[in-house]
Amino acid sequence: MTDHISKQYDQDLETIRSRMMQMGGLVESQARAAIDGYMTGDIARIDAVIANDKRANELEIAIDNDLGQIIVRRQPAASDLRLILAVSKTVTDLERVGDEAAKIARMAREIHGSRVVSGIPLTAVGHVSEIAIGMLRRSLDAFARLDAAAAARVCAEDVAIDSEFRSIIRQLITFMMEDPRTISTSLNIVWVAKAFERIGDHSKNIAEHVIYIVKGRDVRHIPLAELEREALG
């Protein structure tokens, strides 16, 4: 991937990739801080997540701008162009992950500011948050190493997150039916669960972009078994 006559071109590609990885690290730490603030009720931590969201937004715009410039200057083809197009899509996914982290933080604020917190099953989202943040971490690792097999494993985890999400909803419905005064706060927990489910979706998207770079095949919207064959073939 880095066999160009021009050292500067290699450097430009590497700069874009490392900025994208930096953005990935940022939104991952935002998601971690959001679930931490939600679990503990640490308002300073929660507010920091909301305040930091603009850093992810700024990185999105800066990286997209760099991508446009490198297309004009370098007229990339083949695997370089795939990398550039995949980074462009990945940056969109990462910005949305940042948005979801900020949403979780806003929900955490509401939940810890409401009267009925005691007895509310805050921890119901513990498992889904771990799966989602793990998928994000592993999709970024797969991108850093351009490892299609690792990316395929991330895609396979999507089933687990969907089933965990449905289980949380069932649990919260039971809880709300038993004590209707908790409906409003429980709905906020539903939104937190939904935000993590979406972080899982975006991680899967990122993993699909990695397979596209490495294998040259667009694996979105195909069955998992076929995706795995493409990634390992």
Add this chain to the structure above:
Amino acid sequence: MTDHISKQYDQDLETIRSRMMQMGGLVESQARAAIDGYMTGDIARIDAVIANDKRANELEIAIDNDLGQIIVRRQPAASDLRLILAVSKTVTDLERVGDEAAKIARMAREIHGSRVVSGIPLTAVGHVSEIAIGMLRRSLDAFARLDAAAAARVCAEDVAIDSEFRSIIRQLITFMMEDPRTISTSLNIVWVAKAFERIGDHSKNIAEHVIYIVKGRDVRHIPLAELEREALG
């Protein structure tokens, strides 16, 4: 925008744009059919939405492929490159709109298949669905005419959809508290409302891409007043 030496290049750009508009028309009609099926309980119509979602997925992949080829063959710059990058982002948004329409259809299936439908406030989402589909329609019109002022008006509608969404949630919480047996079905209505809120978000994104093409300025994440100045300036 279409002042090239090569007629073939103009034609290629026009083909991509018209395929994107075709995809926009498809997902718009999917969203309309989904709300129609949800309101009427017409299962054939609901199932058609779910079955047709794969057409939007296929268009996404086909258009992205065309975009890669035109970059390699034409080495676009300036406004052509902005158009190409904006189409690439827009196609992602349109595919997600298609996903949301399919989600609405799946919720409609569950709602009309459940025991407690009578008395359930199905129509609570009537207004939000109209705003969202209207925003989608107008964002696509703005793209077709490359009209930055019309695009800015779409962005301004986002406030209305968020406030309508919050009002629906309050209404449904009251309803669930009065009759906890309706919680499960009411939650499905919450998901329908959420899906339309997201269609509104994607429409706003598309409108921002239009302003980027016309004005050359990335207006994501800036305050509405500044966005309007950019679009009208």
